[in-house]
Amino acid sequence: MSVVQWQVTVPSVLFGPGSIMQTASLLSSQNITRPLLVTDPGVLSQSFAQALIAQLKDHAFNVTVFSDIKGNPTKQNVESGLAYFKEKSCDGIVALGGGSAIDVAKAISLVAFNQNDLWLYCYFENPQHLPLVEGDNFFVPFMVIPTTAGTGSELSGSSCVINDETSQRKRVAYHPEHFPFAVIDDPQLLMGLPINLSAWTGMDALTHAIEALCAPDYHPLCDGIALESIRLCHEYLALSVGEPHNIEAKTQMMAASSIAAVAFTSKGLGAVHSIAHALGALLDIHHGLANAVVLPYVLRFNLTAIAPKLTRLACLLDLSNRTAEGFLEWINELRDQLAIPKTLHAIDVTHEQLADIALLAVKDTEHHTNPITMDKAKFMSILTAAYQGVE
Numbered sequence: 001m002s003v004v005q006w007q008v009t010v011p012s013v014l015f016g017p018g019s020i021m022q023t024a025s026l027l028s029s030q031n032i033t034r035p036l037l038v039t040d041p042g043v044l045s046q047s048f049a050q051a052l053i054a055q056l057k058d059h060a061f062n063v064t065v066f067s068d069i070k071g072n073p074t075k076q077n078v079e080s081g082l083a084y085f086k087e088k089s090c091d092g093i094v095a096l097g098g099g100s101a102i103d104v105a106k107a108i109s110l111v112a113f114n115q116n117d118l119w120l121y122c123y124f125e126n127p128q129h130l131p132l133v134e135g136d137n138f139f140v141p142f143m144v145i146p147t148t149a150g151t152g153s154e155l156s157g158s159s160c161v162i163n164d165e166t167s168q169r170k171r172v173a174y175h176p177e178h179f180p181f182a183v184i185d186d187p188q189l190l191m192g193l194p195i196n197l198s199a200w201t202g203m204d205a206l207t208h209a210i211e212a213l214c215a216p217d218y219h220p221l222c223d224g225i226a227l228e229s230i231r232l233c234h235e236y237l238a239l240s241v242g243e244p245h246n247i248e249a250k251t252q253m254m255a256a257s258s259i260a261a262v263a264f265t266s267k268g269l270g271a272v273h274s275i276a277h278a279l280g281a282l283l284d285i286h287h288g289l290a291n292a293v294v295l296p297y298v299l300r301f302n303l304t305a306i307a308p309k310l311t312r313l314a315c316l317l318d319l320s321n322r323t324a325e326g327f328l329e330w331i332n333e334l335r336d337q338l339a340i341p342k343t344l345h346a347i348d349v350t351h352e353q354l355a356d357i358a359l360l361a362v363k364d365t366e367h368h369t370n371p372i373t374m375d376k377a378k379f380m381s382i383l384t385a386a387y388q389g390v391e
């Protein structure tokens, strides 16, 4: 085999119910006094968000709240937040929310101090032309408090997925030297998440772990992490949706989501995510829902390359059918349990839109680590199957 490099960088994570109470002391440890709290309207209306603002004010922080963010956030959302950051002379950022708020917070942190355009950081499109980090204050210090489980954006380093309205596609900005100084994983924040969002975001976490495991690079370190994430999803995803007040299930799903991001950040994702990005950019479909609908069709398409891995998963999960087919059966059963629609047609995608989705999916970079090399025709065949419900 050829020489490979494993580099996994994980920031400090405070994990457990009540850990959000440590936010003020973490900000103080970085000498931040004027934080920008980046969140979204749905999260801002939750009691934990109001309690966090009160906590920061009680500790004499001059906090500015920015919440003008939509799902599948846009560059315009980033620019509005940037204007707030500058107007209030903020000196740090707290991201509180799901992937949408976290990604906007990361994007503001990437550009606010150095004035570069966000798209200069599209590392996966053009790794040669990444801006050089100059000085200690090149990026704004930021910390992350996720409220979904989820995207794992708290542990995907710098990665932020932002909709480029000009080219109508989601693009991933990233700098390998840009990290949160701290992450707070407080599963209590998940207790008020609506049932459909618990299901969709949980399927996003599971898809991250499966795509990372199936990505071809030799990386036993991240494969081990992905396996544990899949095991946790197998045990707790349906439970966390079916019993919204089960704190043990929420806690384990928060862990599953965060660690899956460590795996995919090093190993990469696959064709499911390229299609989900296209569906998010073009039709504003929730990211987790898009993944959940498309996942079995992509696994079936990739089967010749991943059957041994799926068989191993079926054995490790102790499924009654310990074969790759058994694993696919489990995915479909789980989708039924979570009331995930079975086809693209069922989430209002039209047949005429499939070609545009395929074109956007090819332009996306996540499929570069798909176990089978992709092109537009292959995306069309997956999309047609997913539209018709023919696996």
Ligand SMILES: NC(=O)c1ccc[n+]([C@@H]2O[C@H](COP(=O)([O-])OP(=O)(O)OC[C@H]3O[C@@H](n4cnc5c(N)ncnc54)[C@H](O)[C@@H]3O)[C@@H](O)[C@H]2O)c1
Pocket: 040, 041, 042, 043, 046, 070, 071, 072, 073, 097, 098, 099, 100, 101, 103, 147, 148, 150, 151, 152, 153, 156, 159, 160, 161, 189, 190, 191, 192, 193, 194, 197, 201, 204, 261, 280, 287, 288
């Ligand atoms: N950067 C990454 O590594 C990464 C990885 C995967 C996905 N993403 C991106 O993340 C975004 C999706 O994020 P998401 O799935 O977390 O959804 P989201 O952030 O868009 O939130 C969905 C909805 O849930 C609400 N919500 C969030 N937390 C809540 C809570 N605790 N209680 C009540 N309501 C709550 C929000 O107000 C919003 O209405 C997409 O744009 C996707 O592309 C990023």
Ligand SMILES: [Fe+2]
Pocket: 151, 204, 208, 273, 287, 291
């Ligand atoms: Fe995702």
